[in-house]
Amino acid sequence: MYEFSYHKASSLEDARSTLATAEDGKLLAGGMTLLPTMKQRLAAPTVLVDLTGIDMAGIEGKGDNIVVGAMTTHAAVASSSLVQQTIPALAALAEGIGDPQVRNRGTIGGSVANADPAADYPAALVGLGATVVTSKRSLSAEEFFTGMFETALAEDEIITAVSFPVPEAAAYQKFPNPASRYAIVGVFVAKTANGIRVAVTGAGGSVFRNAEMEQALASNFSPDAVKNIAVDSSGLNEDIHASAEYRAHLVGVMASRAVAAM
Numbered sequence: 425m426y427e428f429s430y431h432k433a434s435s436l437e438d439a440r441s442t443l444a445t446a447e448d449g450k451l452l453a454g455g456m457t458l459l460p461t462m463k464q465r466l467a468a469p470t471v472l473v474d475l476t477g478i479d480m481a482g483i484e485g486k487g488d489n490i491v492v493g494a495m496t497t498h499a500a501v502a503s504s505s506l507v508q509q510t511i512p513a514l515a516a517l518a519e520g521i522g523d524p525q526v527r528n529r530g531t532i533g534g535s536v537a538n539a540d541p542a543a544d545y546p547a548a549l550v551g552l553g554a555t556v557v558t559s560k561r562s563l564s565a566e567e568f569f570t571g572m573f574e575t576a577l578a579e580d581e582i583i584t585a586v587s588f589p590v591p592e593a594a595a596y597q598k599f600p601n602p603a604s605r606y607a608i609v610g611v612f613v614a615k616t617a618n619g620i621r622v623a624v625t626g627a628g629g630s631v632f633r634n635a636e637m638e639q640a641l642a643s644n645f646s647p648d649a650v651k652n653i654a655v656d657s658s659g660l661n662e663d664i665h666a667s668a669e670y671r672a673h674l675v676g677v678m679a680s681r682a683v684a685a686m
């Protein structure tokens with residue numbers, strides 16, 4: 425780890441202004457991704473701006489939405505009776521992230537900001553048509569995720585909350601990496617006020633929707649409607665865990681399992 429200075433922010437404005445003036449500042453939430461990256465010297469921020477002193481954790485219902493504060497841990501989302509009652513698929517997704525240590529430290533804001541192509545939350549955000557609320561503005565999930573580890577966030581912009589519209593029904597199924605539990609492929613299917621949405625994580629450089637599956641489910645909402653839809657493997661992720669062709673196959677399998685679970 426390289427040397428850095430540490431600042432525990434006392435307010436959102438304090439965090440934002442420290443970040444804006446730092447030469448190479450980074451926000452610290454649960455530290456589950458950032459600290460290992462720094463230990464491996466893959467990241468070398470000069471200033472760490474700790475968000476744990478700011479009141480940004482908590483879950484509340486606002487109209488037809490469930491609003492999750494950015495510093496809310498995965499464990500808190502998984503065990504929230506409000507989330508379990510309104511969007512059980514979101515509670516189950518959070519329960520399936522990593523291990524107890526990761527779930528007790530890792531936050532939704534950190535996960536979403538990191539935009540790991542194999543992370544689970546991006547599938548829920550895009551699948552439910554969620555809104556990312558920041559220190560500057562509100563963005564739709566599809567505007568927010570712009571590529572592999574890339575988001576629309578500006579250098580000094582801080583995620584404050586994620587707002588999820590409550591769906592009619594939803595389910596998430598993933599084929600997890602057996603060691604980390606990250607998604608080799610994960611598919612989130614939701615029946616929303618704006619139609620059926622199918623969001624895929626793990627397979628590509630960033631989370632994406634599958635329009636063909638959405639159309640097939642709109643006319644026949646059954647596991648068989650999506651199981652055999654061929655997914656083009658070109659451009660999909662390929663690594664020691666799974667080939668692009670295998671990931672393409674898994675998209676259909678996970679989508680049909682998600683529909684069966686609804």
Ligand SMILES: Cc1cc2nc3c(=O)[nH]c(=O)nc-3n(C[C@H](O)[C@H](O)[C@H](O)COP(=O)(O)OP(=O)(O)OC[C@H]3O[C@@H](n4cnc5c(N)ncnc54)[C@H](O)[C@@H]3O)c2cc1C
Nearest residue numbers: 453454455456457458522530531533534537544583605606
């Ligand atoms: C062993 C292991 C297994 C894991 N398994 C899974 C898994 O199965 N599924 C999964 O989805 N994830 C998994 N993760 C990742 C985990 O969910 C992390 O918690 C998450 O990626 C980062 O959240 P964090 O709060 O720890 O963020 P940090 O590590 O503190 O920060 C991550 C990045 O986000 C930025 N950031 C943090 N908060 C904000 C904010 N409010 N606004 C703007 N930027 C912010 C930071 O500057 C940093 O760049 C795993 C991690 C580990 C170590």
